[in-house]
Amino acid sequence: MRRDVAEVARGVYVATSRHYATTSTLVVSGGSALVVDPAWDADELGGLAANLSHLGVRCAAGLSTHLHYDHVLWHPDLPDVPRWASAWSAQQWREHRDALLQPLVGDLSSELLDLAGHLTPLPEEPRPAPAALPWSGREIRLHEHDAHAPAHLAAEIPDAGVLLAGDMLSDVELPMPADDDTDLTTYRMGLDHIADVVARSTVVVPGHGTPSTDPMSRLDADRRYLDDLDRYGASDDPRQGLPGMAELHAANIRRARI
Numbered sequence: 001m002r003r004d005v006a007e008v009a010r011g012v013y014v015a016t017s018r019h020y021a022t023t024s025t026l027v028v029s030g031g032s033a034l035v036v037d038p039a040w041d042a043d044e045l046g047g048l049a050a051n052l053s054h055l056g057v058r059c060a061a062g063l064s065t066h067l068h069y070d071h072v073l074w075h076p077d078l079p080d081v082p083r084w085a086s087a088w089s090a091q092q093w094r095e096h097r098d099a100l101l102q103p104l105v106g107d108l109s110s111e112l113l114d115l116a117g118h119l120t121p122l123p124e125e126p127r128p129a130p131a132a133l134p135w136s137g138r139e140i141r142l143h144e145h146d147a148h149a150p151a152h153l154a155a156e157i158p159d160a161g162v163l164l165a166g167d168m169l170s171d172v173e174l175p176m177p178a179d180d181d182t183d184l185t186t187y188r189m190g191l192d193h194i195a196d197v198v199a200r201s202t203v204v205v206p207g208h209g210t211p212s213t214d215p216m217s218r219l220d221a222d223r224r225y226l227d228d229l230d231r232y233g234a235s236d237d238p239r240q241g242l243p244g245m246a247e248l249h250a251a252n253i254r255r256a257r258i
């Protein structure tokens, strides 16, 4: 059964999971499509494949913005194609598969567990030059940073003015730094790294939450939150009251430089 999708820009369709408002994006070009961060339940993943059939396009490739378990899923109805990810993310799944898969055990079928995390490493290019996704359909520029996770990718679709932000710039999730970011510096560097692309984009799609036609407001909110923590050790950011955010907020306060 097909899923409800929102066409946020020409040929860019976003579906939202029942879990944590996790977004999956279909980028269509002619008869082919790129599937970004497909999630989450079996019926939802199968629904994405049904959506592609309905659109009359074939899945040419996948893209995982980062290595977390909810961004590396797949489904038997999706074809065996390259599922691109940063070289580091792909390496982590090769070397630490069982540990990375653990949060999904008991949640997904063994068939879906077997399909998760088979990532194709992107060619490594010197940073900060944006790499292009090796897909002939549309230009996808990849901006790599270490804010939410090491080697995290933001995917820019220049012809549509869309930024697929991965787990950044969310209206339902506070900034969630990588484990080794002890003072929020790496997170700020990540925001700085994508600031230009945020400024020139007209739509942002966060990995969890609601797409926005005002991407700069999301960047401003995250910077304001980090500034408040550094200056006052507190923030009135409304996201801290959302489910699951109290613990993250407390951890961020501990990281702040006060």
Ligand SMILES: [Zn+2]
Pocket (backbone or CB within 6 Å): 066, 068, 148, 149, 167
């Ligand atoms: Zn994540």
